[in-house]
Amino acid sequence: MIYKAVLFDLDGTVLDTSDLIISAFRHTFQKHCNRELTPLEIHAFFGKTLRSAIEHFAPDKVEESIQSFREFNLVHHDQMTKIFSGVTETIQSLHEAGIMTVIVTSKTKKTALRGLKLFNLDHYFPIIIGSDQCQNHKPHPEPIQKALFQLEMKPEECLMVGDSPFDLISARRAGVKTVAVRWTRVSWKTILHEVPDFTLENMHELLAICGI
Structure with a gap:
């Protein structure tokens, strides 16, 4: 061996979980930043922590963005994984x-x-x-x-x-x-x-x- x-x-x-992650990010940043992220922008943070990605895209709205992401993930996780x-x-x-x-x-x-x-x-x-x-x-x-x-x-x-x-x-x-x-x-x-x-x-x- x-x-x-x-x-x-x-x-x-x-x-x-790619579709789930992309959907959760889009939901989060549309809600808090009125911004539409592209899949390529999101893919660049695959493998890093949620907090590091949020801090990059929404440094002034970190905690509320993390909360929104997790709420979306909680609801849609099982059906989209x-x-x-x-x-x-x-x-x-x-x-x-x-x-x-x-x-x-x-x-x-x-x-x-x-x-x-x-x-x-x-x-x-x-x-x-x-x-x-x-x-x-x-x-x-x-x-x-x-x-x-x-x-x-x-x-x-x-x-x-x-x-x-x-x-x-x-x-x-x-x-x-x-x-x-x-x-x-x-x-x-x-x-x-x-x-x-x-x-x-x-x-x-x-x-x-x-x-x-």
Whole structure:
């Protein structure tokens, strides 16, 4: 076995929440700023925390904008959240092979759990590192380092799978090899600029990388 654990980003990697996130941002900034954000503007913040995105677009209306975003997300989350093809089967195969699976997300742990439970995946992820558990967020290495600490593993024993440059930078700074997913909404040129160690056309390809 080549790797003992796989760390996954959640949104855009395991779960398809792009439409939900874009709709929530548009609702929020139309309400508070009378401004229409483009998908490209929003995609640039995929992988970063909600607060950092709000502070960029509405620095004088941060708290009320965060509240509006979360209220919209709460109402529409379940109906607008989907799972990417091959994710469930791949995670099951990793589990059967004895490889640990971990979520490292810019969402809060509670919100991440809600998404995982929708697709009965929560029991595969005994460790979830959310934004509310870190002082520093991606692209800082702290979220990855916290996962390694809880796993009691060395960086070289793990992989990080993500859809944003922030996932890749965070993992690389922590000494963990990186896997970029081709179904990202982020510009592929931006992803390749971070020189991922591996790329996936579909999630099933992860099994070969892990020696399964």
